[in-house]
Amino acid sequence: MVMTETPIIRIRDLNVHAPDNHILKNIHLDIPKNKITVLLGPSGCGKTTLLKSLNRLTDLYPELKIKGNIYIDDDDILHPERDVSQIRQKMGLLSQRPYPLPMSIFKNVAYGLKLKGITKKDEVERRVQEYLKKAALWDEVKDRLHSSAEQLSIGQQQRLCLARGLAVNPEVILADEPTSALDPVSTQMIEHQFQELKEEYTIVLVTHMLRQARRLADYVVFIYYGKIIEHGPVNEVLDNPKEELTKKYVSAGV
Amino acid sequence: MVMTETPIIRIRDLNVHAPDNHILKNIHLDIPKNKITVLLGPSGCGKTTLLKSLNRLTDLYPELKIKGNIYIDDDDILHPERDVSQIRQKMGLLSQRPYPLPMSIFKNVAYGLKLKGITKKDEVERRVQEYLKKAALWDEVKDRLHSSAEQLSIGQQQRLCLARGLAVNPEVILADEPTSALDPVSTQMIEHQFQELKEEYTIVLVTHMLRQARRLADYVVFIYYGKIIEHGPVNEVLDNPKEELTKKYVSAGV
Amino acid sequence: MNRKSLEEQFFRRLTQLTTVLLFVVLTWIIATILYRGIPAMSWDMITKVPQGGFYFGKEGGVLNAIIGSFYLAGGATLCAIFVSLPVALFMNIHLVKYQSFLTRIRLLLDILWGVPAIVYGAFGFTLMLYFGLRASLLAGIITVAIMICPIMIRAMDEVLRTIPRGLMEASYSLGSTRTETAFKIYARKALPGLTTAVLLALGKGIGDAAAVLFTAGFTDYIPENLLQPTATLPLSIFFQLSSPIEAVRERAYAAAIILTVIILLFSLTGRGISTLYKKYSANGND
Amino acid sequence: MISALKIKQTGSRFWVDRISTTWMLAGLFFILVVPFAIFLGLLIKALPLLYDQSLWAILSGTEWSPMRGNFGFLPFIVGSVLVTVLAVCFSAPTSLMAAIYITQFAPKRFLKLVHPVIDILAGIPSVIYGVWGVLTIIPLVAGLASWFGISSTGYSILAGGIVLAVMSTPYVLNMLIEVFRSMPIGLKEASLSLGSTYWECIKHVLLRKGLSGILAAFALGVSNALGNTIAVLMVVGNRVQFPSNVFEAGYPIPALIANNYGEMMSIPLYDSALMFAALLLFVMVTFFNFASRYFIQKYEV
């Protein structure tokens, strides 16, 4: 990516293989600091896999073979010896399929705080409320903070996971379709949130909504079948796509 | 709903309670045949619960208490003695969170066919291909039909579940945000599919995308915190909403 | 930060150490059997039935017990699967709505785990006499099957419980009947766990002598029908161990090796088959 | 058009469902009858003793001499409880740790190795465990005792507990492995991507998610241990007394039954007493399970 900013993440020759599938092919990408980078691409092209590689969550899938380098602050996180939990704390991933932890709504958010070492009761309460509000969930759950999070509706779960993810205060937020299950009103609030966050954080966002990309993105990366087809500032890629594939995708705009 | 068509499903005084939550409140609704009825409403308002009630999948959640009547064919399906498995075959539900069955991609679709009694090998193969194409998934998976369906990407899983759901050839399709994880191109194809399907089928669709509602819906039902606020033909509700809440929701349009 | 990775390291090591310790003990037992049994092992052991004075250190083998154990444990396990699998599926599919009823069923089954094998034996013995049966393969199979059913059901039940509700929803919304959901979806999804449950119960069935002491009898002959008494390896081992002759007691270990090999075979085939059928399913439920 | 939804209840699928549901129900009914049948059978057989002596006298009595008509069960109850508690103290934490290691830290093929070993151990006859205990655990315990300055033959509550722990390990471990194996990966992802260490994920998320399964495995382990006979009786010393430390001999109920079932015909009330012993064990297991249920329910979210 031609850019003036210093990249916070540098991906070099990243290849991910599944037994019968070459999922990511020679990915070479720089992700700028304090910007929102949006990953676009058809379903199944490898966006989620790319995000998971950044966090080394690919470790959990023994069938995936991953090669190449990912530098974060000049540190190769794919190095097998590298302690990943610190990396992961720096890079919060909001997964595409929300997984509430098996505890109450309150504790789900407090869990993140606990990991950061915040345990003072009123501090925790204050923060839980703060993050639930940021995720536009507070009103719906304030009366049942202590009931199980697993019974929330999918959209609520998605917002809960967002609140939980923000609570750990990561430097980089990797958000995998964070508003896919949300109604327009909540979506607006979350987008607003992201716009505020980018002052301090770096955000990598996967979305299928081109309008969302337009509203939020500084940079756009278009992936197709595991390859980066085109990337650049948002207006370049979305408004004047160079590649045929990108054009076709962008014109389908929903 | 004021409508000329005979309703295929009539919901009367439906109330669903969770221990600490009144999820659906006095739902009274008729669903017309061979039309697309779209359920709209903020996340957590009870859309999924309503769809599940229609299929009596609420049975699986012992904590939910369900009261009222749902008539299909003048037959109250909420009657505890009613054997529901045939009803379910006639009313296919595409759940919001896709769950591939623990088998290969091919068998996932073939499973539905088998339930319909189609077992001849080439017939099955032909149909599997047909439905995977309808769901816009064929190209991506044709080379690995016999690998596990659980490893597909979320969007692929969603399309697989659609293919599988169509394969059983239900009369009523209850689709819970069927394109939430899909890119614009696939979404277009699926929407097109729905438009064709409605000639023969009745479709109840949940979506958060107002544009999708506009493109597809014949009727729109707007639900808010478990109550039906407004319902009627699409242009009435979306373009000239009567209620304040509906107005606010529609104007947020994404 | 540092404290955290220390904690992680500590527990990683601790769990590793415990595992090693556990497996040292477990292999120690197996090693004891091997160490003492291999010298006494002979071809005769697995090809001959006991001849005169076998329990006195004379020639012969334990073929009668090998075949008997195969029949008895195999038969009992099959019978138990026939009851347990449906029951476990029934509990997790038909009865999901009745959680409090389920809790009670589980309670009853758990209690059965605590009934000593010898009481099952006595129970089976009473039944056997009531029906005018003599100690026989049939009576043994029934008793052992009753004894291992609770184990199998509960072990299966614990596995099935972890299957996410969404899978049942998916299956139902396709119009599957509960039976289809049970046997085609659930049984398949949980196959490796179910195999474990079966093998666990098989272990108990093949290894527990007390229940068969009463009901299966013992004989130096190979049973030819269900109404004849049968030898089993644990009983044969028990008798050999009680022999005054050192050499015979050593042979008991050889018999134990044979038993071990039999279980190993069962285990490998069972798990082999289940991986074969399960290759389409990723580990870990969603 | 409405009739379109009316489906004829015919076809093999319908019948298969009917038949298999009946079969499942019959199986359930059958297996649920067993505990009642055993309970009733034992109760009927134990009645003569209960007519002869007061329940309280039996339960609180410490004298055991059937020939003279003394049937005091207290030492046996104490013996059973002690051995079982020891066994659980050994096997529960080790099994849990091992299950965590095997499913979470170890390479995947390790499980493939572990499984057959566990299967074998579940199948080794209890006499063999007993003999192994006599050969290895008894001297070990005797040595340990003398290290503490206590003289002991080694035949003791402690030896019984250890052998029992080893014997119930395959059951507990296997079930725990299943509990951890079936955890959704997404859950781990969720916790890890919050920056938790792997251990924190296990501690806060997996253990909690699996809590009911883990407790169930433990409870089943305890039940299994309570009812174990031959192996324990070979190492536990079988002495009717209240052990003052774990290096002394004790006498659990199953051992009492197994040691004497042969002789019960010849002494008046003896068979009744042994059946009462079995009944007592049954009641103890029931009681324990009720208690653990209560506990589990209290701690489930």
Added chain:
Amino acid sequence: SSSDKQGQQTEGETVRVAISGAFALYPLVTVWAEEFNKTHPNIQFDIQAGGAGKGMADVLSGATDVGMFSRTIAQAEKDQGVWWVAVTKDAVLPTISSENPYLPELHRQGVTHQELSSIWLSENEPSWNEIVDLGSSGNETITVFTRSDASGAAEVFATYLGAHQEDLNGVGVMGDPGLAEAVRKDQLSVGYNNTIYVYDVETGEKNPGIDVIPLDLNANGVIDEDEAFYDNFDSILKAVGSGKYPSPPARELYLITNGEPEKQAVISFIEWVLTDGQEFVRPSGYVPLDESYVQDQLTKLQD
């Protein structure tokens, strides 16, 4: 193999005879059955051990045809109509570890009936110097072992001491081999065993690690010439046969049936055991019955 056995069948239908009971008799009965089969190939024996009491229970309930029994038959059992015949004898011997530090003294002095009683019957376990005269040493307490499983051997031994098995103190160990093993391992312990668990049947020597405490029958404080018959298997068997070794703890071993035997196969087997079968008794490590005694038993069978 089994097909050989069936191949020898010449005439008649196969009859199965089920036998269960005392461990003490089990090895000998398996030998008898095998030898008997050589002349009666159409009888199949199903033999299992399980303890004397199990044999009694099985026979009385009709679960088996013949029981092996190794202690005196209780009145309650006679009342239920059990029929019995003595087929051989053996003896229970008090045993110690061959590593026992006081072995020479013990061999020289023996133990009296009363000393044995104080070991197994008194509440507080005595020390070694209360049993043997050891001067100033020997104040370690005796580790007392006993059988935990209800068994003929224990009951007979207890009878000798004027008690029942349930009265014997000591750490309970299961089975004869278990008890022998426990005694062998603990230098300061005592136990009791059937003769065949003490001596090697082949060589006639004592098994390694185990030794016998001689009984000082006349209580004179030394083992006299005619009290010393523990050297090898032969001499102890002879002493049992001649009655020099007292009974109890020597004992008769019985075959029992539910009422008088009616099955022809059972009758001819018992008859054979009492006559031709006796030749296999000595080589197996048991004591054959006296000629006259055999006649007694035979007449019992014939009426």
